[in-house]
Amino acid sequence: MSSPVWQALVVEDEPAMRDIITFALETQDFSTLTAGTAEAAWAIVAEQRVDLVVLDVMLPGMSGIELCRRITTTRPVPVILLTALGETSQRIAGLEAGASDYVTKPFHPRELALRAAGLVRRSPLRDGALAQAGPVTLDLRAATAYVKGKRADLTPHEYRLLAALVTHPDEDLPFRQLLLLGWGDAQPLGGRELLKTAVYRLRLKLESVDPAARGCITSVRGVGYRYSAVEAGPQDGATSPEPPE
Structure with missing residues (x-):
């Protein structure tokens, strides 16, 4: 064999x-x-x-x-x-x-x-599939993320959230779907606050690798989050959230 x-x-x-x-x-x-x-x-x-x-x-x-x-x-x-x-x-x-x-x-x-x-x-x-949108590229086989070719050090939860967003660019993904994809549970302990904290940290990590990622993940009030494939600086409502208390 x-x-x-x-x-x-x-x-x-x-x-x-x-x-x-x-x-x-x-x-x-x-x-x-x-x-x-x-x-x-x-x-x-x-x-x-x-x-x-x-x-x-x-x-x-x-x-x-x-x-x-x-x-x-x-x-x-x-x-x-x-x-x-x-x-x-x-x-x-x-x-x-x-x-x-x-x-x-x-x-x-x-x-x-x-x-x-x-x-x-x-x-x-x-052959090792890649998913790319804006400045972020995902190596789907290795479950790793890159910003402008530089690797981002993400936790499994953060990677799964980013993968959900990057593979659905310019779509409004609801809180429930992101919790399900990130934690395998639509109602985990902590709920939306858990998701908010994870997205906040994810944004910081992406931006620390390369400022080109600033503003890619935006909040959709009352719905969830969106990933924009257009590289741009922060716009109204697109800045990182305040640090969770």
Whole structure:
């Protein structure tokens, strides 16, 4: 067997099925990470490089559909959904949430592994996808951010917030969506004040790397935040917020 060249995350709450999928993927140049819940999987995606996610729809706690939506709105990682035969509504919901493919149970492990390899070969992450808007560039594969080519030292929460904003330039992103993408919870302890503090620190970090980032992240009163792809200095309502008390 050749050395692994891709890393897959297998999200499946049944250990026996998880082992079958893992073994099949490892025959196709994958190394594997595993999780038994969507919450555990989300933490892995936030912290580690993942080239592919194989995701069971039926999970305890957060559903596979919701996890799929969170993943695909923050980075272009291909997702294969595993669904029970005949669950047409779930397959449709999964594709609407951004899944690249679905496989019905029962399935042949080799077919799943070959589909997975094909998706990764066609994925923009294969060569290290970049997302760029204004002065900020994101290396989506390495989960790192740069301002005018200089790296910004961000926490995982800050990076996820920035990724959500940069990949949706000139859109008003609501507080609830940003909390969900940043912390995996639309109502975490601290709520909007937690988000306000994180955005304040994110702005300071970006501006400290290069003043070109000043004013890129603006507050949308009563709604949330917006990232402007136009490089400009602070405008009315675009300056960094006052330091949280």
